[in-house]
Amino acid sequence: MESILVLTHVDEGGSALTKASLEAVTAGKELAARLGASLTIGIVAADRTTAAGALASAGARLLTVSGEAFAQPRYASDAAACEALCRAANAAIVLAPGGSRFVRVAAGVTHRLGGVIDTHITAIGGAEGVEASRWYYRQRVEAVISRDARPWFLLLDAGTHTAFAGEPGAVDVEQVAVELPAMRTTVSGLRTPMKDAQTIRPDANMLLVAGAGWTKKQPDGQTHAAEAGALILGFLHATGASLGSSKSLVDQGGDNQPVLPFLSHMNQIGQTGSTPRHAKGLSTCCHGEEPHVVGWRFIGERRAISLDSNCGWTRGKADVVYVADAFQVMEKVNALLGAAKA
Numbered sequence: 001m002e003s004i005l006v007l008t009h010v011d012e013g014g015s016a017l018t019k020a021s022l023e024a025v026t027a028g029k030e031l032a033a034r035l036g037a038s039l040t041i042g043i044v045a046a047d048r049t050t051a052a053g054a055l056a057s058a059g060a061r062l063l064t065v066s067g068e069a070f071a072q073p074r075y076a077s078d079a080a081a082c083e084a085l086c087r088a089a090n091a092a093i094v095l096a097p098g099g100s101r102f103v104r105v106a107a108g109v110t111h112r113l114g115g116v117i118d119t120h121i122t123a124i125g126g127a128e129g130v131e132a133s134r135w136y137y138r139q140r141v142e143a144v145i146s147r148d149a150r151p152w153f154l155l156l157d158a159g160t161h162t163a164f165a166g167e168p169g170a171v172d173v174e175q176v177a178v179e180l181p182a183m184r185t186t187v188s189g190l191r192t193p194m195k196d197a198q199t200i201r202p203d204a205n206m207l208l209v210a211g212a213g214w215t216k217k218q219p220d221g222q223t224h225a226a227e228a229g230a231l232i233l234g235f236l237h238a239t240g241a242s243l244g245s246s247k248s249l250v251d252q253g254g255d256n257q258p259v260l261p262f263l264s265h266m267n268q269i270g271q272t273g274s275t276p277r278h279a280k281g282l283s284t285c286c287h288g289e290e291p292h293v294v295g296w297r298f299i300g301e302r303r304a305i306s307l308d309s310n311c312g313w314t315r316g317k318a319d320v321v322y323v324a325d326a327f328q329v330m331e332k333v334n335a336l337l338g339a340a341k342a
């Protein structure tokens with residue numbers, strides 16, 4: 001019988017589990033139920049209390065490595081923590097959220113345990129055994145992987161499972177001792193960009209995508225870049241949406257986009273950009289060509305605003321297309337959002 005360990009860690013606040021960790025818990029519960037396997041959850045945290053309490057109803061054995069040394073992500077301490085949890089759980093299948101903290105250490109921990117690892121897992125299926133799915137070639141080819149080697153580590157892509165949300169309560173947690181190696185890295189603090197500069201928000205419900213049309217000459221023969229920037233940022237402020245872009249728009253000024261300075265190549269969605277997962281997406285001033293739209297593959301509900309009634313969106317690429325001027329539509333939308341907030 002397989003035994004399953006889910007590795008989790010807390011967020012920057014230091015006590016609550018990250019959403020991606022809670023998604024991994026759901027994946028672990030589903031897999032354990034299907035295989036009739038035992039489930040253990042390992043928690044890496046400075047203070048384990050809140051995180052463990054949130055997992056009280058998960059029906060799993062809880063292990064933790066906690067203490068001040070684990071407050072900040074750092075290879076030496078995180079790898080030691082994960083290794084200790086894996087050895088204590090002695091699990092055959094190890095699931096972990098594929099965020100920056102565990103991606104950094106997962107391959108090293110797997111090597112220490114003599115195991116194998118697969119990354120970017122989007123689904124785990126299989127009637128008898130374990131079959132892990134991932135996508136290749138910019139989300140165009142899906143592979144289903146099964147392996148005999150154990151322990152088998154699977155790093156899960158965020159947004160592929162529902163986050164576990166059980167009734168919090170008091171719970172028994174086993175503290176796992178870790179012998180830390182000599183630390184050569186000291187975490188002295190965090191420097192994050194200004195809130196306004198953080199336009200890429202993978203956890204947002206909605207994705208707003210800006211296309212090159214925002215910087216093109218409009219019916220009055222003029223460009224209106226400043227107005228475009230204000231409309232886009234106004235929408236982001238009001239909704240907390242994430243900002244994506246077409247390649248044509250981010251290419252306009254290299255990485256220091258002079259027209260809409262809050263955009264960089266990191267915002268690009270598509271074949272040579274990213275493939276985000278949001279419940280809803282709104283494309284504005286973008287033509288909707290295939291190399292761009294391929295990045296929309298996992299967006300739940302797609303809407304687009306384009307002046308061109310023959311654009312790619314109207315040819316089956318969107319659920320709803322508004323053939324309209326995005327300047328006018330977004331101005332009205334922002335006004336309605338402002339009124340709703342007041």
Ligand SMILES: Cc1cc2nc3c(=O)[nH]c(=O)nc-3n(C[C@H](O)[C@H](O)[C@H](O)COP(=O)(O)OP(=O)(O)OC[C@H]3O[C@@H](n4cnc5c(N)ncnc54)[C@H](O)[C@@H]3O)c2cc1C
Nearest residue numbers: 211212213246247248270271272273285287291292307326
């Ligand atoms: C190998 C390869 C990889 C690629 N990878 C990517 C990728 O990862 N991502 C990507 O985006 N592209 C990619 N492309 C480029 C892609 O093919 C398109 O060129 C690009 O997506 C076009 O961007 P756009 O729609 O913003 O610009 P345009 O094609 O210039 O379209 C602008 C649109 O805005 C509309 N518009 C103008 N003003 C308004 C207004 N006031 N209101 C409403 N609509 C308005 C116009 O009608 C037009 O439809 C790739 C191409 C290749 C060959």
